[in-house]
Amino acid sequence: MNTMAETRGRETGDGGGNAVLDAARIIFTKTGALLPLFVIMAIYFSVASEHFLSGRNMSTIATQSVYFTLVVIAQAIVMITGGFDLSVGAALALTSITTSSVIVAVPGAGGIVLATGAGMLTGASVGAANGLLISQFRVSPLIVTLGMASVVSGLALIITGGVPIFNLPQLFKETLYTGDLAGVPVPWLVVLLVVGIAYIALYWHRLGRNWYAVGGNPVSAHIAGVPVKRALFLAYLSAGVLVGIAGVMLTARVGSGEPNLGGTFALQSIAAAVLGGISLRGGQGSLWGAILGAIFLVLLQNGLDLVGVSSYLQMIITGALLVFAVIVDHYWHKG
Amino acid sequence: MTDTNPGTDVLRGEHLSKSFGAVRALDDINLRLGRGEVLALLGDNGAGKSTLMKILTGFHQPTSGTLHIDGEPVTLQSVMHARSLGIEPVYQDLALVDELSVFRNMFLQREITRGGALRILDDRAMRRAAASHLERMGVNVPSVDVEISKLSGGQRQAVAVARAVYSDARILLLDEPTAAMGVRESALILDVIRRLKEHSDVSVIIVAHNYAQVFDVCDRINLVQDGRITFDRPTRETSIQELTGLVVNEYRSASEAVTG
Numbered sequence: 001m002n003t004m005a006e007t008r009g010r011e012t013g014d015g016g017g018n019a020v021l022d023a024a025r026i027i028f029t030k031t032g033a034l035l036p037l038f039v040i041m042a043i044y045f046s047v048a049s050e051h052f053l054s055g056r057n058m059s060t061i062a063t064q065s066v067y068f069t070l071v072v073i074a075q076a077i078v079m080i081t082g083g084f085d086l087s088v089g090a091a092l093a094l095t096s097i098t099t100s101s102v103i104v105a106v107p108g109a110g111g112i113v114l115a116t117g118a119g120m121l122t123g124a125s126v127g128a129a130n131g132l133l134i135s136q137f138r139v140s141p142l143i144v145t146l147g148m149a150s151v152v153s154g155l156a157l158i159i160t161g162g163v164p165i166f167n168l169p170q171l172f173k174e175t176l177y178t179g180d181l182a183g184v185p186v187p188w189l190v191v192l193l194v195v196g197i198a199y200i201a202l203y204w205h206r207l208g209r210n211w212y213a214v215g216g217n218p219v220s221a222h223i224a225g226v227p228v229k230r231a232l233f234l235a236y237l238s239a240g241v242l243v244g245i246a247g248v249m250l251t252a253r254v255g256s257g258e259p260n261l262g263g264t265f266a267l268q269s270i271a272a273a274v275l276g277g278i279s280l281r282g283g284q285g286s287l288w289g290a291i292l293g294a295i296f297l298v299l300l301q302n303g304l305d306l307v308g309v310s311s312y313l314q315m316i317i318t319g320a321l322l323v324f325a326v327i328v329d330h331y332w333h334k335g
Numbered sequence: 336m337t338d339t340n341p342g343t344d345v346l347r348g349e350h351l352s353k354s355f356g357a358v359r360a361l362d363d364i365n366l367r368l369g370r371g372e373v374l375a376l377l378g379d380n381g382a383g384k385s386t387l388m389k390i391l392t393g394f395h396q397p398t399s400g401t402l403h404i405d406g407e408p409v410t411l412q413s414v415m416h417a418r419s420l421g422i423e424p425v426y427q428d429l430a431l432v433d434e435l436s437v438f439r440n441m442f443l444q445r446e447i448t449r450g451g452a453l454r455i456l457d458d459r460a461m462r463r464a465a466a467s468h469l470e471r472m473g474v475n476v477p478s479v480d481v482e483i484s485k486l487s488g489g490q491r492q493a494v495a496v497a498r499a500v501y502s503d504a505r506i507l508l509l510d511e512p513t514a515a516m517g518v519r520e521s522a523l524i525l526d527v528i529r530r531l532k533e534h535s536d537v538s539v540i541i542v543a544h545n546y547a548q549v550f551d552v553c554d555r556i557n558l559v560q561d562g563r564i565t566f567d568r569p570t571r572e573t574s575i576q577e578l579t580g581l582v583v584n585e586y587r588s589a590s591e592a593v594t595g
Contacts, residue, residue, distance in 0.1 A: 200455075203456075204455045204456055205454065205455070205456060206444075206446050206448070206454065206456065209435075209439060209443070209446065209456065210444075212432075212434060212435060212439075213432045213434075213435060213439075213443055215434070216432040216433055216434030216435060217429070217432045217433060217434070219429050220429045220430065220431060220432045220433075221432055221443070223426065223429055223430065224430075224432070224440075224443040224444050225415075225443075225444040225445075226443065226444050282434075283432070283433075283434035283435075284434055
């Protein structure tokens, strides 16, 4: 059938139908279970809620997607190397605390710059610690990042005594949340920049190729001369920096330093990445798949909110989706 | 190219012995490999072939004896050191990353880059170079963009050999390259080795226990038995029958020794 379509396309000289088919197949193979889910969900929510497809809601979704997408890209990078990071949520919270602390201590625009730096440094430190333990001491990512999540959460709570840091200057919010550059909201600019850099690192640079190689088969990669430890360390470090950026941006949005920020991000970011075709076994999946997965989960939550599904039930749905996606991934990559 | 004299030996081992505690795995081995020569190391499992290979790859150091490369005595410190001297082992299962495409595997960690300091990967150049190199070596793959996991065992091994040759290896060590492969699959690899022999002066050591398979492709045969090289002759001066006889004799004497 495929060949027939191909011949027909060549005969009529357009090949349009075939190109669409090919594109669909590529998207499908690269993103696993995501595409059919996407279609079903979009149809359902647009029928169930008149607000779902409104321009206002779409803009909300776009802004909401920014923070989550940053974390999912971080998650995707370490998953491509064959690991995962359960400490992203906790790192987000600690980032929020250090950012807020610095901004409260140092007034003015200089404080915002310093705070942003401190936030990114916090994320980077957590990532570096993860990377060091996983690459040098060969402890499993599960244990390292699970332990790290507890340590980092504890730190955030100790620093704040469990109380959020309020009274962040309005300028912070106006710059990193509601601010815009030539009409483009700053959060969008940040995510575009990050996606661009991540794309270059993953596909235009040896580092990204090494990440895929290490995730595919660390022994073969080592034999081929790939510096496996270094690649692993840099993956977790990069993820930490991305989480740091997300933490700073999110703090600007909520307008306070929250020691409980990002509590569900670890599970949700893994779910989004797997839905987007990033294999839990490493070495497989694409940046675009991960981004699609992130947008999908944000859309889903938004739609469920609009339809009036409780957040408790949403927890069940997210968890079930993750397990479903892993099962699909398993069969998909086996065949 | 098959006529070699000691002066052009690319690799020579003199009085190599290796003991693991009380176990003497290699006992006074003398080995030589000419430039462009294909040498088959035959022998049963446990005869010492693997230990010898591990010494040549730099994984083990011999207990006594010396290795010479191009006539110079060397002590191989590590696998990386051996590789830097042009000794490239090709592993059956571990040579390639299944999840990466053919060309990405071929250029793994020696990618072609452009853009100066930015070192942007030049996929187009790598695809082209991989395709033409594979064609020269007679390796048939559907496309250089195919994932390794989609290839047959023979194709994989052939790509692995091509990759090693592309890395400027001077001595290829193939450990059981046709193990667990059908006749057609084995033929793929043997063809690649044959072509290598015609078009380059890369030397090859093939470790095998199925000597019928490698008989046609090698220039010289060494039989490893009980930690020693018991037979060393050019392929054209021996036959499969003779080799079979030698192996059967050893088997017989071994069982006689056991049954006493």
